[in-house]
Amino acid sequence: MAKKLIILGGNPETGVLVDIAVSMGIHTIVVDPNPDAPAKKNATESFDIDGFDVDAIVNLAKKEEVDGILVGVADILVKPYREICNKLGFPCYATEKAVEAFCSKDGYKKYCAEHGVQDIPGIYLTKNDSIRKPKGLELPLMVKPVDSGGGVGMKICRDEEDYNSTVEKALKFSKKGVVLVEKYMDEHCDDMSAYYTFKDGIPYLSATFDRTLTRIQGNSSPIALGTVYPSKYTKSFVEKVHPKLSELFKSTGVQTGVINVQFFVENNEFYSYDPGFRLQGEAPHIHLEHINGFDHRKMLINYALTGVFGEDDFAEKNDYMMRGKSACSVWVLLKAGKIDSIQGLDDVKSHKNVNFVVERFKVGDTVKDEWVGTERQVLFRIYTDADSIVDINKTIEDIKNTLKITDANGDDMVIEWLKPWNTKDYIF
DSSP states (O other): OEEEEEEEEOSHHHHHHHHHHHHHHHHEEEEOOOTTOOGGTSEEEEEOOOOHHHHHHHHHHHHHOOOOEEOOOOOHHHHHHHHHHHHHTTTSSHHHHHHHHHHHHHHHHHHHHHHHHBBEEEEEEEEEEOOOOOTOSSSSSEEETTTTTTTTTTTEESSHHHHHHHHHHHHOOOOOOOEEEOOHHHTEEEEEEEEEEETTTTEEEEEEEEEEEEEEEEBBBBBBEEEEEEETHHHHHHHTTEEEEEEEEHHHTOEEEEEEEEEEEETTTEEEEEEESSSSSHHHHHHHHHHOOOHHHHHHHHHHHHHHHHHHHHHHOOOOOOGGGGEEEOOOOEEEOOOEEEHHHHHHHHTEEEEEEOOOOOTOEEGGGTTTGGGGGGGEEEEEESSSSHHHHHHHHHHHHHHEEEEETBBOOBBOOOOOGGGGEEEE
């Protein structure tokens, strides 16, 4: 009989995890309060239960006689995921300390301070505090709730009036009622990430990548236009940051799982922010499966059902330099409006360097105004790899020249296209 797995969360990125579980012959149950959640579409079964309703999910698991629980691509559900697994005695990759360290911005700051990992300078404000600015920091400032993800509630504030009203508004987006006010790392900073696999308590660096962000959306949080692997900062990161970060990870007692940590880089200084202790919306695992031959999604699904994470040859396959290849994810961001036409998608999918496309909208869907400046405005993430950065840049141009997305007036809906990468930075 097929094993049964509950997956928490229903966003489009979690939908890809659901598809993998279904393809493995697993009876897949998605739990999300939204009846129309995208991840429910291909699930074997689904239930309209809030991911925070621990007791209801525990009862459902017992009633359905499920074999395991797994969290999808949603930071905020890692804590309830741990509580549900504990009550049922199921394998769970999240330790208590890991939830403290990686599932809120304030917890992460504390762990960074303890292990000498530089983070972004800033302060916390609670709803009982008078609104003030961090000592030594001037406007513009970045305001964000400590416990929401995907850019929700985040804003760049450039004047006093806007700062005061944004802090009040951001407090409402925080379950804890805490807001983080940080130095705004402006367009002169680079943005890189380090993606790790925890196996048997060892943190393996599995990938590094650089991001290009769109900065033309006013004061909303900048959203990625694309990524490139490996990062041009890989050598410097491995020397300067990796040893400290590894000690931070070990202090949380984590044995199993995946984490992505983002950094701003300014004058070769790394400023750490925003750990994601779960599969990523960016989905580095797609490149890793294609190039290095292991699939984090299957590893996590198997772990949820058996307690075993990955094969014995994982360490040999793991190579953060991508076996000498280059990889790139192209994000297609849309303006607000209704999608009337998508042309060229089949041609993009059949391109020799394109491995996978995550599709978040279809013709007839509407991108709402309030989604602009969050990851909800992403139409496609297109995964490409090639033997060199030159081939990657050619592929970016091919995608840009092939895809056309228009509204009912025939106007182009794409906000901005990813520009080719600077070739000399990515010849290793």
